[in-house]
Amino acid sequence: MCGRLACWRSRLGFAHFLRASFPLQRQYSRKDRFGATPEPAYAPHALPRNVHDATRDICGWASHNLRVSTLTERYAQMRDTSRVRERALFFTPQIPNELELQARWFAGDFGKHFVSTTGDKIDIIQFGTWNREAGPDFREAAIRINESDPIRGCIELDVSDRSWETHGHATNPAFEEAVLHVFVEKSGREFFTRTKSNRNVPQVCIDLTALPDAFSANIPLARPGRCQAPLKALPEKRVCRVLNAAAQFRLQQKANRIRSKIDTHGRDEALFQEIAAALGYKENKLAFLLLAQRLPLNWLRETPPDIESMLFGVAGFLQTADLDVYKRSTREYVRQLWDGWWPHRDGLQRLILPAKVWRISSTRPVNHPQRRLAALAILARDWPAFRRSLASPITVGEAVDFPSRDANSVPYSGAKGRMKTPHSFFSKLEHPFWNFHYTLTSEPSQKKMALIGESRVADILANVLFPFWLAHDLDSSSALGTSLWTEYAKLPARLSNRRLETAATRNDPRRKQFLRTVAHQQGLLQIYEDFCMQDNSDCAQCPFPEQMAKWT
Template sequence: MNCSPQAAAYPAFLAEHFPPPPSLLAELLPLPDPEPDELAWQSRWFSGDFGRDFLTTSGSSVSIIDFGWWNHGAGPDFRDCVISIAGELRRGSIELDGEARDWDHHGHSTNPAYRDTVLHLQLSSHTKGEWFTRTDDHRLVPQVRLDLATPLGDFNTPAPPAAHPGRCLNIFRQLGPDKTLSILEAAARYRLERKSARLQRTAAIHGRDQALFQAFADALGYSRNRLPLTVLAQRLPLKFLLSRPDDSEALLFGVSGFLHGQAFDHADTPTRAWLRGLWDQWWRYRDTFAPGQPRLPLRWNLTGTRPLNHPQRRIATLQLLVKNWPSLRRLLQPATFREKALRTLAASLHHPYWDHHYTLQALPSAKPMALLGSNRLTEILANVCYPLLIAEHEPLWAAYQKIPAPTDNEKSRRAALRLFSGHPHLDQLTGKLWQQQALLQIYEDFCLTDHTNCAACPMPEQAARQS
């Protein structure tokens, strides 16, 4: 997509001091040992974050024509893929491993289930010397080493810097609101267009609806369960769930691993009744989709998660989005999009069990709880709807600029404290969602990459040049 002038201004604003621009550095986090993060890399691969065109380790060009589907059972990670290698089309599976020798270490070379593998992806070059990926019938499989400098995205978030006013505080006061707002607008545009580019990349591979579905799942997983919810939406694609409307809830809860016997044994009567209904449907799929089947099961982060944000409630919300998908699709059209209509739809999402339960273990709450509350929906608007829709229909930028900032974003509060603490025009600079997004971008690009407690951060001097 073409960068708007405002969005282009932001990297230029940054580039003076950072080669390459720090907005990239913020994403190019040092890759830890790839093994524990293999699920995150698989998810990134399947979303198209690495692109579609590669060179094999022997120098042949390879393009991914079809990313296939995420395998639930034994065998390679992705099935029914189509690749073009040196101009020749091949259909088969794709396997992603930490490094080349894992192919042998994991027994794939003698396992007939891997016989149709057409591409072996690797995350590291730790394997010494030349290594041949070979199937059990002695066919060589082309290898591609993924570029680990490819943005990792937000699944790995660095530790936040101290929450205290930063060195740029005085500069922003001196600049005045108009010049500060123009810096914020450039940063907000830049952020929006990067989000949009990512959504469009996934849409080009899996279609617009699936890209939206994955992005909704990601946003519902915020902040501690983004990866498992995204992978859940990748392993159970929207089209598959829509084709089984009566079973989609059982599938989502079953594949997530929450339909286990223990949940039933310790449950109260309404929970047992609800679980029994799901089990009646889930047993037909269990052997195919059992949570232990993939080598990398979903790991839910349950500690420190607010009860309202418990992943079980988020999965219930995701299922309601599936149930209401035809309406959602109609609403998410660029030329006719009305935020109010989306808010009305969100407010209408009700579930007989989850309206009154925090988790499967919790006692019911007398007061109903919204499954998609106003703040969460605002985050979805900022991270999913507007990035996609503005790219398709620029006039929506004006509507986006009117959205008030949500009140529960800890990271943006921290950013506002560092940049604008005590600023006489604080409300004018931070009261809107787009301004909050701009602050987050600056925070990620400058505050999170600074390790000198502001001393060596170029932002104050850079901002001063705008005066």
């Protein structure tokens, strides 16, 4: 049989093969043998009446089909007829991998209107931003349940409905703000999708057969906002004024917060806590802040030789005294840490941080918290020298000069004779062990590594030291405030992050042009937090575009 079919296809061609396989009933003007007049239809015994017969167009009659009225319709019909109609009888959609599912969901390929597993009507108001780090897949989304007010939160997408439990989302605090669980495969059991606080999360099962065949993985982190067109139409100077205004507001808010902390803990403790949090980066900011609070600066400085040991001990990095688990090059250093930790261990046992506080998996090796902890220990030990490096706020211009990449340039050569600046202080931090190691258990590096890189120093200057200086005089119009802003606006942008990229995608059509300075980056972040993150109407009710049009 297979041989005969192959022979037919080769001799008659594919169109004749189809015509031979599915014979068409011709129209007759006379009645049939039973006295009934047959209906004039193509292939009534091959396809139902209401189903379009693909063979008509495949067999060469598409150009004569009167139903095709426009080029668009002709192409659509050509595209449809190129697919074998019988495919639905035996074709089972293949489940894409989870990354493709996320991309297609975010692109809107599944639509925006669904029915939950319990029968509730679910409307997606905004898909939010695509989170490519730990936690829910989409943040800052908004949904509407049964025509109610929009609910803002996170959306998680899994292959199976069971994944909510098997992946540990039910007990993970990061999923506490989840408002929707989307999945593809429904198991035989019903699952109560809950958060850690036992709040129910609606579930939606998406249909893969509704997907368009074409797929592009080039999906941005966020959707362009409605404000892109007004921003693009504004002159460059006006956009700069808006960004500067937002940046000044953000700087003032940080200064107010630090001022409050100074009033509570004093200048040195407040500054130490802020720098510690900055050294923790986004992933371990809380852990470093807890360390600085549990081991205050004045307490650490009572026993300078043991500062590093106490920090590593309370951080929970000295849980085993067995030196055999360490590399040969590490054992002597760990022995020194333990020698300093033993006298304080019993008294500080209750202060040791739990292991779950640390987020290590998403951290670059060079930014491992153990390396940053060593830098914090040096900072605490050399605190008087660091305080001297903080020039008088009025002369802050000299305190923030970055050495030029050209060693013969005036700024570089002039900096040699100046008082030690915060930038040079952090850049010159040295440690005989951590300059060549990523962690306590890693192999030594062949190349020397800086304890704190240029981008982290820039972040400390912008987000800690400038607000700290401004906290001395919260009046931004004073001589101090004016001087600070002039120097702050000169800081080059040396660091980007996921939130900044998302903000630029949402708001800024000329992102490269307006993201060259720290001030403009901070201004864009402030606008994103004040407007984009507060909106749950997918830009429809956001007032920012109209306010931008009125800005002078």
